[in-house]
Amino acid sequence: MAVRIDGKAVAAKVRGEIAEEVAALKKQGVQTGMAVVLVGEDPASKIYVRNKGKACAETGIYSEEHVLPENTTQEELLALIEKLNADPKINGILVQSPLPKHLNEALIVEHIDPKKDVDAFHAENVGRIMIGDFAFLPCTPAGIIELIRSTGVTIDGKNCVVIGRSNIVGKPMAMLLLHENGTVTICHSHTKNLKEICKTADILVVAVGKAKFVTGDMVKPGAVVIDVGMNRDENGKLCGDVDYESAEAVAGYLTPVPGGVGPMTITMLMKNAVTAAKIQNGLV
Numbered sequence: 001m002a003v004r005i006d007g008k009a010v011a012a013k014v015r016g017e018i019a020e021e022v023a024a025l026k027k028q029g030v031q032t033g034m035a036v037v038l039v040g041e042d043p044a045s046k047i048y049v050r051n052k053g054k055a056c057a058e059t060g061i062y063s064e065e066h067v068l069p070e071n072t073t074q075e076e077l078l079a080l081i082e083k084l085n086a087d088p089k090i091n092g093i094l095v096q097s098p099l100p101k102h103l104n105e106a107l108i109v110e111h112i113d114p115k116k117d118v119d120a121f122h123a124e125n126v127g128r129i130m131i132g133d134f135a136f137l138p139c140t141p142a143g144i145i146e147l148i149r150s151t152g153v154t155i156d157g158k159n160c161v162v163i164g165r166s167n168i169v170g171k172p173m174a175m176l177l178l179h180e181n182g183t184v185t186i187c188h189s190h191t192k193n194l195k196e197i198c199k200t201a202d203i204l205v206v207a208v209g210k211a212k213f214v215t216g217d218m219v220k221p222g223a224v225v226i227d228v229g230m231n232r233d234e235n236g237k238l239c240g241d242v243d244y245e246s247a248e249a250v251a252g253y254l255t256p257v258p259g260g261v262g263p264m265t266i267t268m269l270m271k272n273a274v275t276a277a278k279i280q281n282g283l284v
């Protein structure tokens with residue numbers, strides 16, 4: 001029977017440390033500030049934005065929400081980003097993904113000042129992550145590293161399998177595991193023998209976006225299983241990419257959804273905002 005990894009508890013501990021750092025910066029006259037930009041009415045995005053606002057309040061970070069209508073033009077959005085790039089109150093800028101289809105997301109991300117890119121999505125920051133010398137953490141993967149650490153299982157020398165190759169989770173996740181000296185395999189929709197490869201994983205990170213995609217028969221006994229999925233099941237209930245009940249019988253440690261990776265993603269975002277404030281005020 002797997003031990004449930006409590007993402008909320010790990011997040012609460014890290015948020016406490018972040019709150020102390022924010023308060024210490026305030027004493028030095030630096031108020032950490034972040035702007036979240038949301039275009040359109042995506043209901044899931046609204047929940048994330050709300051949770052981010054709450055996390056800012058909890059940690060003492062000043063936060064602004066810029067909610068723009070669905071029909072916002074590329075020029076209008078770029079103008080807002082330029083304004084935020086120049087605003088000294090704002091240390092971190094996050095443009096909520098996905099954007100409406102008529103907007104060029106890649107181009108917009110490249111417009112964010114890399115020093116304010118708290119998502120670490122700008123090519124400059126992605127490159128730094130690849131090199132291994134980076135200020136901004138890729139939020140979800142960095143949160144996952146903390147969750148793995150919380151189990152006491154070491155990554156060094158372990159077989160790590162990542163299912164999913166997105167720019168925001170799969171690829172940077174593989175890179176962080178590699179930096180921790182894991183032996184990393186990335187699987188995706190064209191992978192042959194997926195089940196066999198998964199069964200070799202001491203650490204299995206699942207980020208495919210398909211409800212209950214990984215079942216217990218794909219899990220190595222005792223493995224650490226991290227579920228990045230955010231899906232709705234047939235009853236509209238939030239569920240992950242891992243079939244919790246069947247995986248729980250085999251895994252050693254397992255994250256739930258909700259209450260696993262999600263709270264850590266937001267926590268690492270707060271950590272990046274503090275880093276941004278320090279960089280912009282010459283404190284690092």
Ligand SMILES: Nc1nc(=O)c2c([nH]1)NC[C@@H]1CN(c3ccc(C(=O)N[C@@H](CCC(=O)O)C(=O)O)cc3)C=[N+]21
Pocket residue numbers: 047048051094095096097098119139230238257258259260261262263265266
């Ligand atoms: N530019 C950008 N950066 C992102 O980091 C980003 C994004 N766009 N677009 C969407 C995804 C998704 N994401 C989540 C963050 C927190 C929870 C979260 O807090 N989940 C909670 C609860 C969810 C709820 O309240 O229902 C949990 O898992 O326990 C979920 C999903 C960030 N994303």
